[in-house]
Amino acid sequence: MDATSSKLGSSDKLLLSALNLIAEKGYNGVTTIEIATAAGLSEKTLFRHFGSKQKLLEAAFDRYHYAEEMKKLFAEKLVWDLEQDLLLVSRTYHEIMNRNRKMIQISLKDDGQLPGFRERTQKHPQQLLEFLTDYFTAMAEKGKMIPDNPELHAFSFMMMQFGAFINDLDSRTNYSSIALEPFVLESVKIFARALQP
Secondary structure, eight states, X not given: OOHHHHTSOHHHHHHHHHHHHHHHHOGGGOOHHHHHHHTTSOHHHHHHHHSSXXXXXXXXXXXXXXXXXXXXXXXXXXXXXXXXXXXXXXXXXXXXXXHTHHHHHHHHHXXXXXXXXXXXXXXXXXXXXXXXXXXXXXXXXXXXXXXXXXXXXXXXHHHHHHHXXXXXXXXXXXXXXXXXXXXXXXXXXXXXXXXXX
């Protein structure tokens, strides 16, 4: 166990071990004993903290996904300039998504074996859609953006960024000549220009 993980509490060690092992072997390919052992803890500790493997995975998604960070960004860091704000949102989104690559891989592999899991993983994108929709609505009210279907604009922006992340998740094998940062700069510039009055 490295120095960083030795500073983590029992819950964090279990959450990270679960994400690492489940991303590698799949949900059904990992036992609670393996997760606990990888965390340097007992299976009894895992059950005391989380009760089951499914609740452990759900807790990991709630803890490490992006909704809270994005909520803080929208509450504290906007400058009400469309291009600057969207660039901040996009870069923050990609930073969080890349940090949580293993969670995303797990959620993409879920084939319905975990009841309620897909709904739980959708909570974060739905919240981001609300944050962006509210932002676009406020920008339109300020006269800084065309007042036309803010939810559809928010969804379009999210899907554009998610598509780029998925391309990178696959080691950029689909469009290897397109690097993420130039894509972010260009996509935000085009999107902001299209929505300015």
